[in-house]
Amino acid sequence: MSETDAIPEFRKQSKEGGEVSLTNLSGFSSGIGIKSTREVLAIIAVAVIVIGGTELALRVFEVPPYIMPTPSSIFAALIGDFGLILPHLGYTLVELLSGFAIGATIGLILAAVITQFPFAEKIIAPYILLLVTTPMLALVPLLILRFGFGYTPRIIAVALAAGPMVMINAATGFRRVDSAKIALARSYGASTLQIFWKIRAPMALPMILVGLMIGAIFGLLTAVGAEMVGGGFGLGNRLTTYSSMIQMPQFFAVVLILSFLGILIYVIFFLIGKKWASWEA
Amino acid sequence: MNAPGAVTPKLRVDGATKVYQTVSGDLLALEDCTMAVQPNEIVSIVGPSGCGKTTLLWSMSGLHGLTAGQVLLDNRPITGPHPDIGIVFQEANLLPWRNLEANIRFPFEIKHQQIDRVWVDHLLNRVGLEGFGKKFPRELSGGMQQRAAIVRALSLKPSVLLMDEPFGALDSFTREEMNRLVEEIWMDTHTTIVFITHSIEEAILLSDRVVVLSPRPGRVARVFDVPFERPRSLEVMASKEVFDLTNAIKEEIVGRRTGITSAEKREPAVAS
Secondary structure, X not given: OOHHHHHHHHHHHHHHHHHHOOOHHHHHHHHHOOOOHHHHHHHHHHHHHHHHHHHHHHHHOOOOOOOOOOHHHHHHHHHHOHHHHHHHHHHHHHHHHHHHHHHHHHHHHHHHHHOOXXXXXXXXXXXXXXXXXXXXXXXXXXXXXXXXXXXXXXXXXHHHHHHHHHHHHHHHHHHOOOHHHHHHHHHOXXXXXXXXXXXXXXXXXXXXHHHHHHHHHHHHHHHHHHHHHOOOOOHHHHHHHHHHOOOHHHHHHHXXXXXXXXXXXXXXXXXXXXXXXXXXX | OOOOOOOOOOEEEEEEEEEEEEOOEEEEEEEEEEEEEOOOOEEEEEOOOOOOHHHHHHHHHOOOXXXXXXXXXXXXXXXXXXXXXXXXOOOOOOOOOOOHHHHHHHHHHHOOOOOOHHHHHHHHHHHOOOOOOOOOHHHOOHHHHHHHHHHHHHOOOOOEEEEEOOOOOOOHHHHXXXXXXXXXXXXXXXXXXXXXXXXXXXXXXXXXXXXXXOOOOEOEEEEEEOOOOOOOOHHHHOOHHHHHHHHHHHHHHHHHHHOOOHHHOOOOOOOO
């Protein structure tokens, strides 16, 4: 065992890995690859300058709040009216989580099954593409007509938006067949089920996580959009309500909460990916 | 060709023919290939690229079916993967999402068996990988990955080890080290080994016999005996006999294709 040749070999490999792995998780892991305190300080400094500068400019030029409220008034609204907004955040989360759970589950199962049958996959592919590219928001008026103004149409819309995204990415993952690894499992007499759980599924996991993340973000967009179309609750509904009442600080406070939700989704999947799929990135 | 007829061969390939159906038509990879591997023997298979070496090895492992002919293990036809056959694949073929420990546990998991701790620890020790269990494949050098793959292949105590160009991707020093390791493991276990390689030097260092396959479709062109004592010292490997044998094998492989004879002697003699 010579440590001396092991080390450069390792370096070479890890370097190659860094160059090649532009795919999958590394693509979004680079986004929050912040390491030093210097970088953190610089990011905070930029935020202070931008927010402070906006505040200053809005005050100096006396921009009316219905055109653009000052950052300080937005923060004040966020804190002062948080109690009013909070239930709506809860409604939106319920729609997002249940719709996403339904859509992602169906998407994952379909991806796993369909990739086992290349012929069926070829036939279904254009329809999946249709589902991925159609903005499911367009169906919301119809869904409301059918299901009323409650949770149901929104949850269906979220599921329809998230499911195909999860499915198309997971299918890409399941299609990544490494015949040598499958041969390895087969050489020990592995069953089809064992090959699925011990080779195909872990190999697909990085792409599954990418699909789940994109699906969750699409789900959030669709949930908010559906809330804007109709019904009396949810963050999207707050946006239309506040803007119609020209309560711009509250409006932007809701926008801030939505940005935070989006970032939260990203961070959650980033951390899951780091824990379970770091072998690829 | 001196297959001692008295002993039942460990592994026998009988008229193996393999046709691949490809988009551009049928591809005859092996044609009437016949050879035998005796118990406790190391046999190398060499031949030009694409001559069907890997196809032959995969057929021996039961991973591939044959179009015609059969493979016999201990006189019984092989119809699928067999627990008595271990395989070391090209480029280690470790599962990148499992650490070394979990990679070696993999065969036991598939077989629903308890890991044989004593044997596995002995093997890990043997190849110098003790203490690396928590490392992931990407954290290991190519040589270390291939050591782990050897441990994995031997973990279920197969009586035949099939090695498919296992060290082709390694640098020459690491490769030499790995060859010595295989030699040591063989002296330890006397496992029957079938070894596919591009390197004639590697084939001679390791084998009792070297089987040369013809260009596609693969057939056994010639079998060379390698009569040197083990372990094969550097002196032996630099000797005139090895030099001549190397050239003879090379002529068999290259000469067949291009008509170049051994007179050209492109292989530089190793300074001893």
